[in-house]
Amino acid sequence: MPAPRLSVLASRVRFEEKAIMSALERRGVSYDYLDSRSLSVAGNPEMPDWAEKLVLNREVGHFRALYAASALEAAGATVVNSCRATQVSGDKWHTSAALLGAGLPTPRTVLALTPQSALAALDKLGYPAVIKPLVGSWGRLVTRVTDRETSTAVLEHVEALPSPQSHVIYLQEQVPKADRDIRVLVVGGRALGGTYRRSAEWRTNVARGAVSERLPLCGDHADLAVAAAAAVGADIAGVDLIEDGDGRLIVLEVNDRVEFRGFQEAHGSHADVADAIAAHLIARTE
Template structure:
């Protein structure tokens, strides 16, 4: 389209989800530009785009791009603040705890030695996670103190102070299944199961997806989690324990929805709902 764009879609890697969003924007006649975040630079000055849809996959680049564009006066979906909280698992846990939402028992330790002590208090089995990361990478199930001692000895040899912090959660026996709920503008639009033969049920690791009933309780829990971290567009991961209680695991600000879309087919068009929300944001500017 000619003329200055009303909306920018930031993405250094255009995946299936981004292609779906761009196609939805085109169908709706939105004047938008795709901006490869690797080429983006910002100097304080005139606002270039009223609204920015931030689909940058790299959390650091996504956060700093949001900060820069917010300083220019753009409305960024999601905000830098939301990206910062969602990009740090401990900060997410603190936000969920402050909002009174149910989560697995969680601890953080400042050193590998302190992590061992925290594990003694938290109990085994437990899960050790990196503070920053996705797709289940570097997530380790610790079933005994001997196993933990070996893993933490390796952790102590890593470079960088953040690598030495221990973020821990009690292992929830969920039968290899969790729930992904997508929230747009404070409204849960649907839910899907993610099931795996592995104890990690990430779609990126080959988990199977299926439809999950979106009960009023689940919708309220997911919307509350998105609100707690300040995310307008969110993928909320929920796990059920042996008693059927639903606990929030984490909230994703750069929500991936291919698995969800496979489960729901044409009944829920996530990309179109995101495009609709972005259009409303443009109209409000």
């Protein structure tokens, strides 16, 4: 019996991966599960193991996801999301550059190549501002700074970090907004729906306790989210939007390998993210 053409790559099988696998099974699709912790790939495009194979990349760790996508593509597989999409959306500066290149509205952003230059850049950017790591999720190590004294203290800690990448500083204005942001899920160039994510804290990450509420999606939300996903090259994406003080929509982030449990709970039967992903994968294999 021939091996399945579709694989799901993950090291942790969470709610999302279980839902996607169940959706594939309901549709009668044969697939195999690849545990990225035990995966090795020979970078040879003539290897028959990966030729004409489609791999859904659900690896939670950014660097392992990135190198898995690169190796699998080098061996002849098609990866969703692609290596390029993972590289761009997994790095905040690359995401900002892609959004700016596509002419999409995004907060004023500065890349400082040293902690010292970051301090001078913050003086020009203005306060309050946000210092973010280039790579990271769930709001970790994201710091709001309100004055030069606080910035100096934060940047001294950043300078002491061992990774050279940590010394490249991503700075962004803090956009005045309501106690919420907007998450729109995009699959295959189509916006499935949106949620408001509300929090008493200034960071509105569900992993930090934010509550998801269903948002009836309007054309502006959908169009901007689809354009943002296309800008980073992502088939599947969670696009974070915020509304500034004037109600203007701004793209904050684009997330590949997006978690959607909160979204699904907020939408119930109004949307089925896992089934939409399954349908997209089937279309890609065909």
